Amino acid sequence: MRYMSVESVEPGQYLGKTVYSANGTVMLAAGVQLTVFMINTLNRIGVTMLYIQDPNFSDVETEEILSDKTKQAVMREMNDTFEAVRSGKEWSTKKLSMSVNQIMDDVLSNRAVLVQLTDIRTKDNSRYVHALNVCLISTLIGMNMGLNTTQMKDLAIGALMHDVGKGNMTTKEDPALDLKQHHTWRGYELLKSKHEFNLLIAHVALQHHERLDGKGLPRGLKSPDIHLFAKIVAVANQYDNLINPFDGSGLLPHEACEQLMALSDIGLDRDVLIQFTRIISVYPNGMAVRLSTKETGVIVRQHRGLPGRPVVRIARGDGDELQVSEIDLAEHTTVFIEAVLA
Template sequence: MRFVSMEDVEPGQLLGRTVYSGNGTVLLSAGVQLTVYMINTLKRIGVTMIYLKDPAFEDVEIEDMVSEATKKAVFRDMSETLEAVRSGKEWSTRKISNSVDQLLTDVLSAKELLFQLTEIRTKDNAHYLHAVNVALLSSMIGYNLGLNYGQLKELTMGALLHDIGKSVALAEDADQDVVNKSHHTWKGFEFLKHKREFSLLVAHTALQHHERLNGSGLPRGLTSESIHLYAKIVAVANQYDNLISGEGGLAKKAMLPHEACEELMASSELLLDRDVLIEFNRIVSVYPTGTSVRLSTKESGVVVRQHRGLPGRPVVRIIRSAGEDFEVKEVDLATETTVFIDAVLA
């Protein structure tokens, strides 16, 4: 399986991973043979990168942090929740609590895996996928920092609902321009603090996730000692997902994972918490499986395996033509210490 730009996709190729809508239903199933119409539709709904099956990498599988059933359930529950909030209707806190339990069950059973971008982002599912990505990343960082299950659940709940204030603002104002001018963190805090089923720390996570250590953040300009650990964690996860998606006003276009990691590390101790960033860098795949790369040896290949604890040193498979046959070799950057990834190939 390879992770490629939509511009390089051709009719007849096989889709490597299922594409979901915002409410968790399947738009295109993995294994389907792509047509011109399908390719154009994927581009129209905002897909820029996609996984394709490739005979040369038939054995390469992306290991998921969460199961298909969990993904569908969380997408569905988040879709129903945010739609209810936007409509001013009641919503089930129990469903969200159950979704978080499902996420944590999957994450804790797969805690040795690295976080990779495995879901295909569309205009329709972007909001829900962002919430899930931030929740997954936050829970993994929290686990590495030694939080117990109760704390992990509070953190993951706050991460999953960190942007709920945007939906509250839409319900109140019904005008996107007004929503953009009002800070959604206050809206989210005021909304969540009245939910007695949730810890007050869930509301504070939504309130503080845009605060920065040097006091330059919003909405209150808090400095390091006044920002809760949960919010410091969600701040890193939120900013990373915004950078790789090109959302949130942080970048003019989507960054590649290694570029986003470098951007975050540049903010260490000034804007973002150093200890949180250290754990973040231990769990995020800098070069996701399926990515085409060029090595410092000038050879080009595809990332086929990851090393937990060495996210920047994956295994790269290189395939070269040798007459009518092909020569295949794998370079393990964990052992080939003088070889580096020189560039990511679009």
């Protein structure tokens, strides 16, 4: 498979990964042959990147931590929960807790796999994919930091629900508003009212926009007063927002990582960032790159612990004369990725 910009996709190519709607149903199934209408529709609903089947890279797969079954179930539950919040109805903490159990089971079964946030987003499903990604990253960081099972579950629920205060928002927040109206406060009040949840879960929603230097929202807390769970979710939330903002224009993973590292011990916790860099894939499988040798190729495999040094496959020539070779950047230490290609 190849991971490419939707603008570069051509009619007749085959979709490599399924596109889901906000409630977890299949919008376009993997393997479907794309038409002009389908490509235009994907563009219109906010899709920016797609996985496309490519015979030259048919063996290239994205290792997924979460199964499609888990993703569909969680997105469906998130859709129901946010719809209930939006309409002022009750929502089930039990169902939400069961969704988090599914996430944790998948994470514990695939703890050696690097996170590659390449699920196809639309304007409709982006909020729920974002919540799922923040939960996934936070859970892995928490596991690496030695949290026990109970702590990991509280962290995972807080991460999944960190933006629940936006449930009834239809417009962007006005910074001039009373901070008591900020989505972090609304999320805190909603989660605090659910007595089945640990109060720490509500504090994740309240504190995930705080900064270590005291310049965050809503209370301007400094590092000692910010809970570890909120520090973890802050990193996961900021990363996912950088690579997949709701307006559709985002940074590449390696660019986003550089921005996060620049905030170490200023806005974001250094120890959390260290664990983050150990679980994230900087260059996802299927992404086209140009090397410092001026050769172009596609990322085909990852090295855990060396996210910036993947294996790159290079194809030279055409048709029957095609020659394929692979460069393992973990071994070829003088070769670097110079640019990411669309």
